[in-house]
Every structure is written in C-alpha cells, then in structure tokens.
Amino acid sequence: MDKKELKKRELTESMKTYILENGLAKSSLRNLAKASDTSDRMLLHYFQDKEELMTDVLQAITQDLIQLLKANETGTWPLKTLIPYLSQMMKEPVIKPYLNLWLELMAEASKKEEPYYSAARDIASSFKNFYKEVLMVEPGQSKEHMDAFALVLVEGMVMMDALDFDDDIRNALGGLNELGEN
Amino acid sequence: MDKKELKKRELTESMKTYILENGLAKSSLRNLAKASDTSDRMLLHYFQDKEELMTDVLQAITQDLIQLLKANETGTWPLKTLIPYLSQMMKEPVIKPYLNLWLELMAEASKKEEPYYSAARDIASSFKNFYKEVLMVEPGQSKEHMDAFALVLVEGMVMMDALDFDDDIRNALGGLNELGEN
C-alpha cells in the first residue's frame, strides 16, 4: 500500500475521534490538526481540500456506526421488542456521540450541502439495511412498510432524545403497543 | 408603547424573514443588518447582544409557526388521517423553511447550546399542544400516549423528508395502517 495512503488513514482515525467528541462545528482544520498532532498545513498536504477530508472521515465514521449496529445484532425481532430496545440503546454513552453528529449532519443535509447531504443519505441507508436484517414482521404486514416505519419512528425518537423529552419517548412506546392490539 | 420597543419589533420582523430563508448559519449580525436595511452597529444598539437578538427572533418565529399550525385546524382527526395529512403538509413551500430551520435548531439543541436548546424545546412543546388539540384517539388508546406517538412519528418524517427519502415516508404511512388493523 501507498505510504501516503497509510498516513491518510492514520490521520482519518484521529480525526474520527475528534469529530465524534466535538462535533462538526468545532472541526476546523486547525482543531483537527491539533487532535492529530500535526498542522493544518499537513492536512492539506494529504487531502486536497477540506471537502475531500470530510468526505473521507465521514465515510469512516459511517462504517464504524454500521459495525456498531451489526455487533449487537442477534437474530430478528418484532417491532414491539426492537423499538424499545433501540430507544434504550440511544442512552448508551458509546452511541450518544454518533447521534449528536447525526443531527448536525441532518441540519447540513437539509440544505443539500455537500459532502454532508450524501453522507447523511448513506447513513440513513445503512439504518434501513439494519432494519431489513433485524426486523421481524407479523403476518399481514409488509416488510418494506414496516422497515420504513421503524426507521421513521426511531429517527423521531432520536430527535426527542436530543431535547431530553424522555417522557414523550416513553409515552410513544406505550402508544406503539396500544396501536397493535386493537 | 416604547418607541425603542417598536423599532425592535420592526427589526425582528425583517430578521425573521431572513433567517427563515437563509438559515442560522448565515445569520451573522452583518447579514441580518443588511436584510433589515441597517448596520450591525444598530442591531447591537437595540439588542444587548446576539443571544438576546436570537432569542427574540426565534420566539417570534415560533409564534408564527404556532399560528400556521392553528390556522389549518378544523376539528379533530384520527391518527391515520392526521399523519398522512401532515406528511403532505411538509411539502408545502410555506412550511419548508420552518422545517429546515427546525433541523438546524435541533443540531444546536443537541449540544445544549443556548438560546437554541430552549427555543427548540418551546417549539416541540407547541407541537405537542397541537396534537393535544387535534388528534382524535380510539377507544382503548391513551390520549397522552398517542399524542407522543404522533409527535415522534412526524418528527421522524421531517428527517426523512430532509433527505428526500420520500419512498420511505410513503412506506411508513403504509406500515402505520397495517399496524392498526391486526
């Protein structure tokens, strides 16, 4: 492998950590450089510009997140088990940084700002694949429909979690159960 | 009424428009001033600092949004009617700027950044009140639960809408129907 490519991956690794801990807004070249024990000058030596750099790092973060999701994958679950489980998982300190970044990414994505829009769409697609693999569906329900339903529901919970609207997350879980049993 | 207070409201009005059209990121004092046909110097004459200014404008925007929601209020609706209706409403050009701003606000809120965190919580509370007034619940369902459920579901749809995941919104609506009828 190219020596330059190797260095890029090493840099990407440390920048990943910084971005997850500090968010996009604080991720200036100078800050990212400091976190990687180098200079902004060097970052722009290895990456053409900030956009290429962010594209690479966000892609790496996406891969990590997918790994994280797959790691806890143990078979398939019905909606009423999966959703409460995920709402609990959102509270995990390992997950929280990803959720914060996810929301920041969404804000950029809603303005169709690149490379954020593409990165956000990639991540959302990974979420969809996750449900595709892990969600068990009841007779009379379309798998495709319920996958999308789970996706939307969990995204909504992520938002409420960011506002510390924990009661509403709990209540919504209650609502989900009442919906399925009439 | 105070003459100064009157001028503040006039400025707030033009800044509202600018922020809705351009987002928080571009809302520097200089840009807001230009949009209000004045100078940053004058904005800081009428408002103590940028935080006070943003608090005022965001509050005004929140009020507008509440008005918008209430305007289309005609009685109460069951979940399966209300949610599809709202998912359509999200496509309205009048609404879109509010949704973009909402996501940008959420990104700040997730970092507990003031005044954005408070503003976002206020807006979310208004949403809750909206469902409280407009959502009709079926026997065996808790009103409180279903209000929160609607809130979460629609927020999730706002996110998917920002990514242009229209298929998934449609599919999720399908899923919602299948859930209620088994």
Added chain:
DNA sequence: AATTTTATGTAGCGGTTGCTACATGTATAA
C-alpha cells in the same frame, strides 16, 4: 434655549476560517 438622551456613522480590534506562497530539510530513485 440649554441640557440630556437617543440614533447613527466610521473605524477598528482580536479572533476564527480555509487556504497558499515560499522555504528547507529529508527520503527515494537515477
């Protein structure tokens, strides 16, 4: 009419941002 308060302009400070020009050392290839 004199005095005090308010409105507004001009200019700038100290900070951040992405990025670049220019230099020099250091490793690799001929």
Added chain:
DNA sequence: TTATACATGTAGCAACCGCTACATAAAATT
C-alpha cells in the same frame, strides 16, 4: 552521488465573526 520527489515549518492573506470605542447628529426633556 546526484537529481528528483516528498515532507514539513513559518508566515501570511483575505474573508468572515461578535463586539466596542469614539464621534456626531438629531430628538426629546427640562
């Protein structure tokens, strides 16, 4: 060994940011 490519440092630019000091004109109050 010499020539060429790569690595890295130093310094700075031009554009922003929120905010302030200083001045003056206009308006309101006494």
